[in-house]
Amino acid sequence: MPESSTSLSRLRRRVARIEGARVSGGPARFATGHAAIDAWLGGGLARGRLHEVMADDSEDAGSLSGFAAMLALRIDAGKPSLWLRTEAAERRAGKLYATGLGEIGLHGGDLILGLLGDDAALLKAANDAARCAGLGALVVESWGESKPLNLTTTRRLMLAAEASGVTVLLLRGGARESPSVADTRWRVAPAPSIALAADAPGPPVFDLELLRRRAGPAGRRWRVEWNRERRAFQPPDGQVDGQALSGAVLPLAAG
Amino acid sequence: MTGRRYLALFFPWLPAERIRITRPHLFAGRAGAPYALTEKVKGALRVHAIDQEAARLGIERGMTLADARARLPELEAFDHVPHDDHLWLERLADGCARYTPWVMLDAPDGLVLDVTGCTHLLGTETALASDVLARLDRLGVTAQHAFTANPDAARALARWRSVGANEDEAVRRLPVVALGLEEEATTALKRAGLKTVGDVVARPLSAIAARFGSDAAAQVRRIMGEADSPLTPRIVAPPLIVERRFAEPVARTEFALTVLGELIADAAARLDETHEGGRRFEARFFRTDGLVRRMAVETGRPTRDVAAVLRLFRERIETLADPIDPGFGFDLIRLDVPVAERLDAAQLRLEGGAVGEAELAQLIDRLSTRVGRGRVRRFAPRDRHLPEQAELMLPATDPVPPGDWPELETGEPPLRPIHLFDPPQLIDSIASEVPDGPPRQFRWRRVLHDVARVEGPERIATPWWGSRQAPTRDYYRVEDRRGRRFWIFRHGLYGEVAEPGWYIHGLFA
Numbered sequence: 077m078p079e080s081s082t083s084l085s086r087l088r089r090r091v092a093r094i095e096g097a098r099v100s101g102g103p104a105r106f107a108t109g110h111a112a113i114d115a116w117l118g119g120g121l122a123r124g125r126l127h128e129v130m131a132d133d134s135e136d137a138g139s140l141s142g143f144a145a146m147l148a149l150r151i152d153a154g155k156p157s158l159w160l161r162t163e164a165a166e167r168r169a170g171k172l173y174a175t176g177l178g179e180i181g182l183h184g185g186d187l188i189l190g191l192l193g194d195d196a197a198l199l200k201a202a203n204d205a206a207r208c209a210g211l212g213a214l215v216v217e218s219w220g221e222s223k224p225l226n227l228t229t230t231r232r233l234m235l236a237a238e239a240s241g242v243t244v245l246l247l248r249g250g251a252r253e254s255p256s257v258a259d260t261r262w263r264v265a266p267a268p269s270i271a272l273a274a275d276a277p278g279p280p281v282f283d284l285e286l287l288r289r290r291a292g293p294a295g296r297r298w299r300v301e302w303n304r305e306r307r308a309f310q311p312p313d314g315q316v317d318g319q320a321l322s323g324a325v326l327p328l329a330a331g
Numbered sequence: 332m333t334g335r336r337y338l339a340l341f342f343p344w345l346p347a348e349r350i351r352i353t354r355p356h357l358f359a360g361r362a363g364a365p366y367a368l369t370e371k372v373k374g375a376l377r378v379h380a381i382d383q384e385a386a387r388l389g390i391e392r393g394m395t396l397a398d399a400r401a402r403l404p405e406l407e408a409f410d411h412v413p414h415d416d417h418l419w420l421e422r423l424a425d426g427c428a429r430y431t432p433w434v435m436l437d438a439p440d441g442l443v444l445d446v447t448g449c450t451h452l453l454g455t456e457t458a459l460a461s462d463v464l465a466r467l468d469r470l471g472v473t474a475q476h477a478f479t480a481n482p483d484a485a486r487a488l489a490r491w492r493s494v495g496a497n498e499d500e501a502v503r504r505l506p507v508v509a510l511g512l513e514e515e516a517t518t519a520l521k522r523a524g525l526k527t528v529g530d531v532v533a534r535p536l537s538a539i540a541a542r543f544g545s546d547a548a549a550q551v552r553r554i555m556g557e558a559d560s561p562l563t564p565r566i567v568a569p570p571l572i573v574e575r576r577f578a579e580p581v582a583r584t585e586f587a588l589t590v591l592g593e594l595i596a597d598a599a600a601r602l603d604e605t606h607e608g609g610r611r612f613e614a615r616f617f618r619t620d621g622l623v624r625r626m627a628v629e630t631g632r633p634t635r636d637v638a639a640v641l642r643l644f645r646e647r648i649e650t651l652a653d654p655i656d657p658g659f660g661f662d663l664i665r666l667d668v669p670v671a672e673r674l675d676a677a678q679l680r681l682e683g684g685a686v687g688e689a690e691l692a693q694l695i696d697r698l699s700t701r702v703g704r705g706r707v708r709r710f711a712p713r714d715r716h717l718p719e720q721a722e723l724m725l726p727a728t729d730p731v732p733p734g735d736w737p738e739l740e741t742g743e744p745p746l747r748p749i750h751l752f753d754p755p756q757l758i759d760s761i762a763s764e765v766p767d768g769p770p771r772q773f774r775w776r777r778v779l780h781d782v783a784r785v786e787g788p789e790r791i792a793t794p795w796w797g798s799r800q801a802p803t804r805d806y807y808r809v810e811d812r813r814g815r816r817f818w819i820f821r822h823g824l825y826g827e828v829a830e831p832g833w834y835i836h837g838l839f840a
Contacts, residue, residue, distance in 0.1 A: 137750055138837075141750060142839070156691065170750035170752040171752070171753055173750060174712075176747040176751070176839070184710040188707065188727050190698055191706040197701075266813065268810065268812070268813070268814040276784060276785070280745065
């Protein structure tokens with residue numbers, strides 16, 4: 077028996093080495109285009125994983141959806157995206173407007189919208205959709221505290237996403253942070269844009285906060301601007317590239 | 332060609348009689364009053380068809396409705412609907428299928444029946460014709476008929492009715508109009524002194540072809556039975572129905588579903604033979620006490636995938652408010668496929684793209700079955716100025732209509748919001764520096780917003796050609812001090828309405 081146990085342990089070591097190599101290689105990632113964020117995340121957000129985005133209240137709905145749509149654009153899998161939301165979300169934050177989504181670069185024809193009755197139906201549909209390899213990104217939008225959303229359900233979503241390679245973006249508006257297995261968790265809030273001529277509002281600018289990250293430290297903040305032509309995030313004009321806002325809020329531009 | 336017999340039917344008053352038969356309520360209490368069907372030609376209403384009474388009183392086809400009314404003030408007019416007439420003709424053709432399987436439509440107002448070998452069923456040709464006419468008469472349809480050995484001659488004889496010692500003689504006596512040539516050629520034939528078909532036939536065909544076109548010569552050959560006439564009989568595909576009867580009623584729902592799976596497999600095998608896939612599947616469960624439970628599922632693409640269809644049925648059963656109750660049992664389960672489309676076998680692509688697409692289509696079907704077709708949607712652009720009408724939300728299972736999304740200019744910020752409120756939300760306590768200027772401050776959902784940046788107005792008016800006129804809207808893109816971007820508008824210009832209201836129409840990213 078001693079021979080067999082040593083060979084078994086050798087085999088185990090070999091398997092561990094192979095697995096270790098895979099873990100260190102990590103999942104495929106998509107870059108946000110913002111150099112500082114990508115450097116911090118080690119190349120961007122992981123594909124085929126669950127990511128959570130929080131927003132405080134319904135007035136931030138535009139930023140929340142906008143950020144999700146922009147991430148879906150960055151994923152750029154060449155496949156359509158599915159956006160699932162509840163009827164309550166539609167009442168609270170308004171309908172999704174494809175012409176406007178087109179103005180940030182997301183083509184209306186690449187998006188399928190599903191309206192569900194409640195959060196339980198939303199999660200059920202999300203679980204089915206996360207298994208469908210024909211999707212590029214899956215956006216699941218839920219507003220308010222969601223009872224069926226817990227550690228187990230997020231884990232199920234994560235497993236489905238890992239198996240199919242669909243990147244799942246779970247949008248949680250007006251909700252407290254709850255336990256989840258999401259790869260990253262963000263908070264998004266609108267920020268004053270860089271004024272154009274005649275003091276007109278410029279391209280969308282957000283304050284992003286990385287609240288949680290499974291594979292490393294979090295708690296960083298960045299202010300990002302969306303560049304439609306490059307389809308990428310970038311530091312807002314007039315700010316040094318790569319310089320992160322560490323906890324501080326920029327002084328507001330005098331109106 | 333020899334030995335074949337054709338029966339041609341011609342319905343001289345088809346549109347008028349169609350409307351009288353299918354919509355009798357229009358004629359309640361006005362039996363026998365003259366009426367006409369009109370259509371718009373170059374902006375004028377012209378009489379397209381009339382009934383016999385109107386014809387007797389001197390109304391002719393082609394005159395304007397105004398002229399006809401001047402002659403006959405009590406003339407009733409209805410819209411001419413060619414599509415309905417065609418459907419009616421199809422219905423008459425369906426009825427004629429009792430005499431022969433070969434029925435050809437002679438649009439817009441005739442039928443040609445190939446009755447070769449069918450006449451003996453009713454004895455003689457005369458008996459057959461009187462049976463056809465009697466049935467049509469009972470329905471209220473006037474018809475003229477003719478028998479000959481070739482379809483073109485039969486058609487012409489039914490329409491232009493001439494008599495002769497024999498059929499050949501009768502055809503020769505037909506006027507040249509009966510050749511069915513273009514008006515120019517017909518006029519030319521008449522000018523040349525050729526009044527009847529017989530006159531034309533008497534000339535050498537090469538001369539006719541040289542002077543009046545090869546069409547004329549070909550038509551003469553066809554009407555005289557010297558050339559084949561192409562016949563395109565109607566083919567009505569039989570509906571695809573599979574069913575299973577049980578000697579003993581089935582009381583278990585699970586077993587009933589297993590049987591449904593077998594029925595789907597049967598239907599799929601038959602669809603496979605015709606290279607088709609079903610778009611809609613309807614199942615009916617007949618209970619012994621007479622209750623029938625119906626269920627239907629639809630798919631976005633034609634399919635004959637048994638497992639996928641059965642899964643859709645299970646999905647549908649799960650969403651039912653009251654589960655299927657077998658009661659004392661089902662004694663018959665039937666499945667039909669009312670909508671089927673062509674589906675050829677496809678090869679799987681190595682890189683798996685097709686598999687992904689098929690998976691997505693199945694996902695859409697499943698979600699649509701669960702929550703309803705109208706709630707899984709795709710966006711389609713629409714060329715409208717009003718923002719809430721600029722796009723359509725269509726069921727994702729339907730094909731996408733063609734259309735282009737608006738072009739974007741480089742360097743512009745987004746000019747349209749990504750969330751749109753429908754209806755727009757009223758905002759109150761708006762403060763602006765000048766009455767028709769942009770707002771400085773507003774309150775929405777109990778929160779006060781100080782406007783930091785603003786662009787506008789973008790003026791969008793309701794189309795002047797529309798029937799409903801609403802006040803003009805002045806849209807502003809505003810950003811408050813915290814960076815929230817809104818799309819707000821003033822509903823109405825000062826002067827246009829007394830107290831214009833302000834609304835939030837959307838949220839920007």
